Amino acid sequence: xxxxxxxxxxxxxxxxxxxxxxxxxxxxxxxxxxxxxxxxxxxxxxxxxxxxxxxxxxxxxxxxxxxxxxxxxxxxxxxxxxxxxxxxxxxxxxxxxxxxxxxxxxxxxxxxxxxxxxxxxxxxxxxxxxxxxxxxxxxxxxxxxxxxxxxxxxxxxxxxxxxxxxxxxxxxxxxxxxxxxxxxxxxxxxxxxxxxxxxxxxxxxxxxxxxxxxxxxxxxxxxx
Numbered sequence: 001x002x003x004x005x006x007x008x009x010x011x012x013x014x015x016x017x018x019x020x021x022x023x024x025x026x027x028x029x030x031x032x033x034x035x036x037x038x039x040x041x042x043x044x045x046x047x048x049x050x051x052x053x054x055x056x057x058x059x060x061x062x063x064x065x066x067x068x069x070x071x072x073x074x075x076x077x078x079x080x081x082x083x084x085x086x087x088x089x090x091x092x093x094x095x096x097x098x099x100x101x102x103x104x105x106x107x108x109x110x111x112x113x114x115x116x117x118x119x120x121x122x123x124x125x126x127x128x129x130x131x132x133x134x135x136x137x138x139x140x141x142x143x144x145x146x147x148x149x150x151x152x153x154x155x156x157x158x159x160x161x162x163x164x165x166x167x168x169x170x171x172x173x174x175x176x177x178x179x180x181x182x183x184x185x186x187x188x189x190x191x192x193x194x195x196x197x198x199x200x201x202x203x204x205x206x207x208x209x210x211x212x213x214x215x216x217x218x219x220x221x222x223x224x
Contacts, residue, residue, distance in 0.1 A: 006019055007019070009130075009131075009132070017034075017035045017036075017037060017042060018033070018034055018035075018131065019033040019034075019035065059154045059155075059157055060154065061148045061149050061151070061152050061153055061154050062080055062081040062082055062083070062145050062146070062148050062149030063078060063079070063080050063081075063145060063148070063154075063155070064078070064079050064141045064144050064145045064148065064155055064159070064160075064161060065077065065078050065079070065141075065159070065160045065161075065184075065189070066079055066137065066138050066141040066160060066161055066162050067137075067160055067162050067180035067181075067183055067184050068133050068135055068137060068138065068162070069135060069137070069174075069175070069176055069180070074176065074179050074180045074182075074183035075183070076160070076183065076184065076187055077127060077128065077129065077131060077133065077138075078127075078128040078129070079125065079126070079127060079128070079138065079141050079142055079145050080125070080126045080128060080145060081123070081124065081125050081126075081142065081145035081146040081148070081149045082122075082123075082124040082149050083118060083121050083122070083123055083124075083146060083149040083150040084121060084122050084124075085120065085121060085122075086120055086121055086122040088122075091118070091119065091120065091121055091122050091123070092122040092123070092124070093107065093122075093123050094122075094123070094124045094125070095125045096124075096125065096126045096127065097125075097126060097127025097130070097131060097132050097133060098125060098127060098132070098133055098134075098138065098142070099134065102136075102139075103123070103125055103142070105167075106139060106142055106143055106146075106165060107123060107146075109143075109165055109166075109167060109169060109215065110143055110146070110147075110215070112169070113168070113169030113214070113215050113216070114143070114147075114169070114215050114216065114219060116147065116150065118146075118150065121150070123146060125142055125145070125146070135174070136164035136165075136172075136174065137162040137163065137164060137174035137180075138162070139163060139164050139165035140161050140162060140163035140164070140165055140171060140193070140195075140218055141160075141161040141162060141163075143165060143215070143218075144161055144193070144218065144219075144222050147219065147222070147223070148222075151223070153223060155222060156191060156222075157190075158188070158189050158190035158191060159189070159190075159191045159192070159193065159222075160184045160189045160191075160192045160193075161192065161193040161194065161218075161222075162174055162177070162180060162192075162194060162198075163193075163194055163195040163198070163212075163218070164195075165215060169214050169215040169216070170213065170214055170215075171195045171196070171212050171213055171214060171215065171217070171218055172195060172197070173195040173196075173197035173198045174195070174198065177194060177195070177197075177198030177200070178198075178200045178201065178202065178204070181194070181198075181200055181204045181207060181209070182204055182205075184204075184207060185204045185205035185206070185207040186205075189207065190206060190207065190208060191207065191208040191209075191210065192207055192208070192209055192210065193210045193212060193218060193221050193222055194209065194210070194211060194212070195211065195212065195213075196211040196212060196213045198211070199211050
């Protein structure tokens with residue numbers, strides 16, 4: 001009988017270690033703990049959101065912050081995208097920290113419903129900090145980061161985003177949206193682009209909420 005299986009996740013160049021519970025007969029599953037490796041051993045990180053943000057003071061195209069859920073914990077992550085001209089017959093699609101097939105699907109949706117073709121470009125997407133995300137809430141911010149790099153336009157400072165993108169270009173809600181917004185507000189973010197169905201029922205501090213129903217609306221909210 002196995003009640004829980006715990007294992008470490010880490011990037012070879014990072015001092016941080018993630019302990020993930022992947023099997024638990026009772027209670028929440030997929031919970032994580034974040035620790036820093038120090039000279040005295042592992043030390044708990046009390047604010048995981050802060051360590052997964054780059055902390056760069058310089059805004060750059062292709063960067064956006066999203067709020068994911070790991071177990072019962074909302075966590076802020078930085079997503080980065082790079083779109084470049086390809087000299088290959090089959091342009092590369094590289095996804096680090098997310099599923100490769102999902103990236104291919106999102107690029108097809110962007111072409112069909114966003115009017116942006118990247119068939120002649122290499123596309124690289126990276127989850128900063130070495131964490132791997134599997135939830136669909138990163139769909140919308142991934143596409144916004146890709147567009148930001150492709151258009152060479154910086155997204156507004158202090159903006160976060162989350163939302164699932166459907167095959168018909170609709171922006172679908174994700175679970176625990178209000179908790180995600182509260183975490184973003186607590187970390188000092190000022191605006192959020194989210195699905196209309198995730199509009200908060202209660203105040204979220206000074207966070208300006210932009211709700212969208214379609215990919216076109218999301219693109220307009222981010223770049224107009």
